[in-house]
Structures are given as C-alpha cells and as structure tokens.
Amino acid sequence: MGKALVIVESPAKARTIARFLGDDYIVESSIGHIRDLPESAKEIPAAVKKEPWARLGIDVDKGFKPLYVIPLDKQEQVAKLKELLKQADRLFLATDEDREGESISWHLREVLKPKVPTRRLVFHEITREAIEHALANPRDIDERLVQAQETRRVLDRLYGYEVSPVLWRKIAPALSAGRVQSVAVRLTVNRERERIAFRQAVYWDLGGTFAGQPPAQRGDAFKANLISLDGRRLVTGKDFDDTTGQLAPDKSGNVHLHEADAAALRERLAGADWRVLRVERRPFVSQPSAPFTTSTLQQEGSRKLGLGSRDTMRVAQGLYERGYITYMRTDSTTLSAQALNAARTQIAALYGADYLPAQPRVFPSRVKNAQEAHEAIRPAGESFRTPEQVRSELEAREFRLYELIWKRTVASQMANARGQRIVLNVEGNGAVFQATGKTIEFPGYLRAYVEGSDDPEADLGDQERVLPPLAEGEAVRCQGLEAQEHRTQPPARYSEASLIKELERQGIGRPSTYATIIDTIIRREYVSKKNNQLVPSFTAIAVVRLLEQYFTQLVNVDFTAQMENTLDAISRGEQEARPYLERFYHGVEGLPGLKTLVQADIDPRKACTIPLGDEDRQQPINVRIGKFGPYLERDGERAALPADITPDELTLERAQELLRRGNQPDVLGSDPASGRTVYLKNGRYGPYVQLGEQGEQPKMKSLLPGQTPEQVTLDDALKVLSLPRTVGIDPDTGEPGLADLGRYGPYLRRGTDTRSLATPDALFTITLEETQALFRQEKSFRRGPTVLRALGAHPQSSLPLNLMAGRYGPYVSDGTLNASLPRGANPDEVTVQQAVELLAERASKAPFKRGRRPSAGRGAAKGAGKGAAKAAPKAATQAAAAEATPAKPSTKARAKPSAKRLAKARAKPPAKAARKP
16 A cells, blocks of 8 residues: 555644654645635736636626635645655545635645545544544545635625725725624724713712721721612712713612712711621632633633733644644534543542532533534643643743643533622611622632633632621721722723624634734724723724715624624535625625625715814814824814824814914924024924924924924924034045934935944934944945844754844744744744744745835835726735735836946935925
8 A cells, every 4th residue: 555645734733743643644734725816916817817807806797706826835835745646545634624624625625636535634633542533534525614614715805805995995095894804893993982982970988997896806807888878879880871971860869979978978977886787698609611712712811821812823723733732723612521531530630539520511602603513622632731741842832821721621620619708788877888708618620720810829819808707786896987089980992802702702703713803903003902902093983984884784793793604504504605695795686785885985085084073163173094194184274193192082172282283383492503493393204393484494303213292302302403413524535424313213424325323312422433433334235134033943944043123023034034023922932933833824925026115105005096996906814714805906016126226226325304294
C-alpha cells in the first residue's frame, strides 16, 4: 500500500498531526483557503471581465453562481499539493470540523480533482487517540454544510460589495458595511445615544456603623445603609428616569433626600436608641458555570487576562493546533464521556470525594442557533494535564489561557457551593438601616474557579461578609452616621466582552466571527477603545443613521438573527439557498431587495450631517463628516472637533465654545522682539501657532509632537516659531546646519542633505559637533527599518525573525515578509510562535506589490470618485470567516520612477511644517 496524503489548514496543525502518524502518511497544509471570490480586478478572468456581475464575483441573474479563483499567492501551494497527491493512493481532508473547515475541504476536492479515494476526517482535539479514531471513522464531505457556508459567503459578499460603495459616495472613503459588522456598530451607537439622552440625578442617604453589646463577637462593628424613613422607602438610582433625571411617577411616594435633608436627618438620629428589627437567614446554593464556548472564553479572556477577543482566539488557536485544548470555535457546552471521566478523576484526586457530585453535570445550551456537534472548549486528552504540568512548555499568555480553560472545565463538574445569606435590619427613631452578610459553609467549585477572579483561594475570603450573631429586639450601639451623596450613572458602553455577549444573546453571528467583527469595526475606526470601552465615532453615528433610513431591515437585530436561522436551516437541508438569496437580493412583491435599496436617492450632504441642536438664536449646530474628519458647522462657521472628544461629551454648550475658539483664535500674547501678536489656531492639519496678522505674511508653525493646545503657553509658541534654528556653520562644507520641524517630524538640514532627529527636544539642544556626527553617517534614499528585538529563528524556514519599528507601528519580519502587530498588542510580549502565526496569516492574504503605492492615503482619497465604479473592491479576509466588506478602491499603479527622478527625490528636502493650515 502506498502513502496517504492528509491535508489540514495550518502548518502548525500539520506538524502536530505528523507526530502521531507514521511514514505511511504525508501531512501537508493548505495554508487556509486555496480558492475564493476574486479580490481585485486583476483576479477576474478575461472571459467574464465585461460581465455586469464581474465586480461582485457572483452571477446574480443565474442562480447566484460564485466565481471562484485561486489567488496568486496560493498557486504555488496548490501546485505543491497536486504533486504530493500524485504520490498518494488515498486522500484525507482533515480541516476543522466547522462550516468553514467543511468549505475548505470542498474547495480542495474541487481544485485538486483527486482520482484516488477521498474521505473527510474530523476531530475536535489533536491527540493520538482522536486522530486514530478519525482515521477509523472517516466520512464524506457534508454537502449541506458546504451549501450553508457558501450561502453565507455569497450573502456577505453581496451585502459588503453593494452597500459599502454607497457609504464611500455619500459619507467618506474607506468605510465598509457588513451583515454582522453593521449591526454591531449600531449596537454601540444606540448605547451612545442612550448616554447622550441620559440626565443625571442626585440623591442622598445615610451610612451608619453599628455594633452589638460586648462581650465576644457581639460587639463587632458592621456597616449598614438607610433603606426607609418613617415607613417610606428611600429612593435609589433605579427610581429615576434616565432621559429626564426625574423620579418615575410611580416612585414619587418614596423619600428623596437632598443634601440638606440628609444633614438634618443625621442630627435627628444622633441620640436615637437602636435595636435589631429583623434578622433573616436564608440558605443559598451556587452552581458552577458551564465549560467554555468561544463566546464565554473571549469574555473571560477580556475580563481576567486583559486580552482582546482576537488575541484570545489567536492564543487558543495555537493551543489547539499543538494539542493542548479541544477545538476552540464552538457554541456547545457539552462535554464528552471521556472528558467527564477525566474531570471527575482529577477532582477526586485534587480536592477529595466531597467535591465530586453524584452524577456528571449536563449544561443545556442557552445560545440561539447553537451547533451541538462540537464539544465545549476543554483540555485535550483522556486525562487532563494540570497547569503546573504544562507550565514549562507554554509561554506566559498561553499558560494563563490554558489555566483558565482547565479551571473552568474542572469547576463545571464540581459540587455546588453552599452557604447562608443574612439580612440584618436596625431601627432607631423611625429610620431603618440594613446590613447584608454572607457565609460560605462549603466552597465546592469555588475552590477551583470564581468567575471574574484570577485566584479562587484568595477570592473565597472576599465572598464572605460576616455579621455579628445578633438577635431580633437586641439593643445595638451607633458608632457614627455619615451623609452619602449618590449620582445616577449613564448606561455603560459596551466592552469587547459585553458586545460579544449581546451578539450571542441576540443570535447574531457565529463564534468564529466575533473576534474578527470587533477587530474590523476598530480598524475601520467606527469605534475606538477607551478604558476598555468601545466608543463609537461620529462617522459611525452618520453611517448608522444612513443605514437606518435607507437599509432599515439590514441593520435590524431581529432580521439579522433570522438570517442565522435561515442559514442553519439550509445546513440541515430544511431550506434551499437559491430562493432565499433571490428574496434577499432581488426582493419579493412589496419588499424591495438589496439591488433596489442601493439605488436610493441619498443626499450626500444630509448623510454627512449629524444634527446637534439649536441655539437660542435658532441657528442649528451640526456635526459634519468631512474629508479630514468630523467638524462643527453653524451657518457657514466651522470648527474642528478635538480628537479625544466622545459623542456623549459634545453638548450644545461645548459645541458653542469650540465654535467660538475655532473662529476667534486664542491670543497668547505679543512677541517681545517684534511686538507682533502670537495666535493659537486650529487648522486643516491640526493646531498651530501664528506670529503676525493674516495680511502681513505671518509665520506659522505646527505644534511639536506631543503638544496639545491646552498646554501651549506664549513661551512654548515663541520657541516653536523660532524654528528653523541655526546650529552652526559646518567647517567641512561651510554650510549652515539648520534644525527644523518638518512634515515627518524634527530633522536637520545642511544644504540639500537632511537627517532625522530622534526627539523634538533635540531641535533646541543638539550641538554642532553632534550635527556633524549625524551628517557623517551614511544615508540611504529610504530610511532602513529599526530592529527592536531579535525573536529567534523561524521553525520551518530557519530565517531570523525580528520585531521591527515601522512608520505605522511595530511589525514582525522574516526578511521576506512583514506582518503588523494587532492593535493593542504589547510588543514586549511578542514570541516566536506569535510571529510565525502573524506571518502565516499575512501570507494567506494578497501579497504587497512592490513599486506600487498602497491604496491608503492621499492617492486613494483622490481616486475614490473616479475609480469606484471601475476598480473591484478588495474583500475582507475569507480565512477570518467574517464578512466580505470591500476596501476602498486604489488608484492606478505608478510607473517605476526613472533614475533622474530618483536622484531629484533624494535631493529634495522634507516638506516644511509651516505650510498654510
């Protein structure tokens, strides 16, 4: 018998599986998808390039037939797989066991066209036992799963490629829309709207410190809060209306204390006699949480480990591919019989028989559209390795995530925690104070895992609040009363964890898409992270307003969730894909489809305008989305918005102040040398200072990097305006050395030669000797990258891996390929394994074309209007299994510059910072 070829998605997974298989198997990776819809006009075959549907890559008039192509960067790998297949007498497709994996296997079969027996292998963990079981029980490709995944891909492509260009034309370039992405943005915008509408209310109460009569524990002090006065309940924050700040009508009979009331009540109760009015003891039982699903793992990864959802999934992917945990994309809470036995054995060994319930626990799924074919996320194998057993094998983040999964899995099968809750009411002179306590009689699963806590043993103490053993009617002493102010708080913004939880609760999206969706809306700058909160931008508000008005159904939560139900029905064979796509795109009687919706007549000016409110003089103030970002507008007046202002902070009063400052520049003072006025202004390119009036050729300079308008004094302004500074005459050339602030930062100039300076401070401190030393250093046309840290050798290619400092942030490189670090990633924590994964992910995307200007920036903005109808938009990464939302079309590639032009470019000094704002 010859050899069998086993194909998986990733090189790491291939290496792990190869360890368990003998010489009779060849294990190779497809490196993600080998075929997809075309991502650019160049990938569209010439035979169909003139078809009206070519831009979409889907023939919408003939059954929504997709046009699949093999990207240029995958052709070499496909050729390699075909050669390996010639040496094999069997083919096993061992991609992941979800819909995406099923689709990858189907594409492999369609492209490779094997003439040997072909079977599908599925396993939820990469262990010897799981691989051997899969080989003994192969199956065919599930065509229904493939059809459901293909329908999802087509649906997302149509949504993204039809709606995104509407946003480019009507609001701003480089925006995108997507089936789940747009709903996620709308959720964050709606929460911000609630915060904008929120009106704060203030209320007061009293806090008291009480103690029983000695001896022993009866004299222990405890704290209690006022809950009622003269038989009427005190108001709390939930009694106020969020949008008015007033008491709800049905709460008007409650006692609303103001500051003076609280002070007077404190005096009234100063000499009161106090007694225990009521003691209530209630037993409680606390049950453990279910094992991790993808969603709950991302939520706890955020809360406990401070990892973004994408980072959590990247680390989990590595743990899965190396055989430490089971498959990490699942919404099932089920544990296999093997896993239940492993957990129960470990509980008995580590914690004792008292911590082991009589029967294994079964957790029903609470997730809409849950797919129960998978297991929950758990440690791999027939017996679980404890965290200490794998500590030396894992890096810091890997270890912490494995430990989290181990704790949650073991705790899910442990006994309940038991204890008592105690409510103690103390009364004096008509005022009732309440204290609550909690005692844990048996910790149960809390010994292993406390949700939201890193250290269960330490947290057990925090779980308890002990009250002294007092009886009803017993006299107590008041040791002090304190008036306390409370302010109602606006609804909390979504964090990554809470947004994922809400998407899951609503049945929107899939476990594998959550991390990518959040990464997309951050990358597209629809939201930004501020203190772990997702803050929507003004652009996001404008986009949501447009979608709500013209694409109402597409951003409706229920409609989007129903899409998921339909896709599930297709995967079960209960519905057909084509009729559903027909309704979605072409519409039905009385309900227009996407094709009709995108042709709506939308006023661009109205789409870019967010009404803020009217002043007393009835002049409306609007936020407008412009080419260079949002700004304020009032009757022809304009003012830039500070980059750090959030929508809920932009009140009408703040807008009026910004307009006043924007149109009436701040006068910082006068220049002692010339007597001319020094202004602080805000221009097209940001804040700057100006010396002199507009009509007398004023001198202007941008602020130094790191300076903010609020910090700038007259001395700071004069210091900046003193640039360029003559450092001295270079004795080698006889030319002056000048220190100046340019478009790309501080630099030195000597004739036509330039050198960059490391910090703005160097502009004012660098000496002639230091300047000469800098100019003696050889300078290349393009400044070489800086190596921040050597990471080690690539495990496959042996190429050196380095962490580099780039113009747009840190990135990893093997010398032939670069990959940016994810936003929020700590460069100090980057490992060899993470670098390999980032480079592999980058390799799966379209390669960067050398000699071609990237689409971002001024060239892309300029070409948006002309090229939007001609250039094919670039789809989001298919490997991410999220949404196909096109990038903004790029301009034409520039011709390779001539030697003469290069020489001229080298000689040209940096642009001046003192350009007209």
